[in-house]
Amino acid sequence: MTKTFMKNLSVIVVAAGAVAICGMGYLHTQREQAAQQVTYAQSAVSTQNKQLQELKETVASLYQDGSSGILAATTTKETVDSLNNSLGSIQTSAESFGISDSQLPKGMRTLNKEKEILSSELQTITAKLTLQTKINHLFAKEVNWTTYSGDEVLKESVKDTDINDLKDQVSLISADDWQTLANQYLTEANSQQTTIKEIQASIDNMYQDGTATDAANLDEYTTLVTAIDAVKNQTIRQSFVQTLNAINEQMGFGMPAQ
Numbered sequence: 001m002t003k004t005f006m007k008n009l010s011v012i013v014v015a016a017g018a019v020a021i022c023g024m025g026y027l028h029t030q031r032e033q034a035a036q037q038v039t040y041a042q043s044a045v046s047t048q049n050k051q052l053q054e055l056k057e058t059v060a061s062l063y064q065d066g067s068s069g070i071l072a073a074t075t076t077k078e079t080v081d082s083l084n085n086s087l088g089s090i091q092t093s094a095e096s097f098g099i100s101d102s103q104l105p106k107g108m109r110t111l112n113k114e115k116e117i118l119s120s121e122l123q124t125i126t127a128k129l130t131l132q133t134k135i136n137h138l139f140a141k142e143v144n145w146t147t148y149s150g151d152e153v154l155k156e157s158v159k160d161t162d163i164n165d166l167k168d169q170v171s172l173i174s175a176d177d178w179q180t181l182a183n184q185y186l187t188e189a190n191s192q193q194t195t196i197k198e199i200q201a202s203i204d205n206m207y208q209d210g211t212a213t214d215a216a217n218l219d220e221y222t223t224l225v226t227a228i229d230a231v232k233n234q235t236i237r238q239s240f241v242q243t244l245n246a247i248n249e250q251m252g253f254g255m256p257a258q
Helices: 002-060 077-088 106-136 160-170 177-206 218-230 234-251
Strands: none
Touching: 002 077, 002 106, 077 106, 106 160, 106 177, 160 177, 177 218, 177 234, 218 234
16 A cells, blocks of 8 residues: 555656646746747837838828828828728737737837827828818818818708807817818808898798788898898898898888899
């Protein structure tokens, strides 16, 4: 029995030794792999930096100039999506090299911060493109995203909430010339909308159910005939002209609206 016990004990000792040796070998292999990954990350700084700098130059070309924030006319969502994909392929994080943050080379940490900044910039450009499309939809024709002209014509279907929602979204963009330009168009849209609503309210007060009311006096009528000249949307303006002429015929003012 003693011999059997000693034999079993020997087997256990040998097995434990083998496990310990394997464990030490595994740890050694892991250390070697980690060292290799750190070395690879260090050697990759130069190539990743080159790719990142080239991408930064391409992103800079998306603007009309370097400081205004106004986008070039050739900038599209497809272009930005492509650049985002390219940016995603640039490896700068510890995770991408299979190492810990503390092992990431200093130069790669710098590149990782630059990559994050560039990613944020591309997100802003995407937001601007989206807002440009939405603001264009407020008007009969696409507006000039280089210089404000003030010749825009508001669509008939635009609601106050459409304009106000866009104001809130534009306010989230960092202040620059693009934001100023976007706000100019929204101010123009709001101004035209206000004019239309005020004229409509006055007409509704003067003309109800096809009949001129007691509020339809010459002074009010003359004021509206002049006011409709400020309405840029010709469809809405002609609707006002027709109603004012109906009032003119009933009241005999002798001053048809044109």
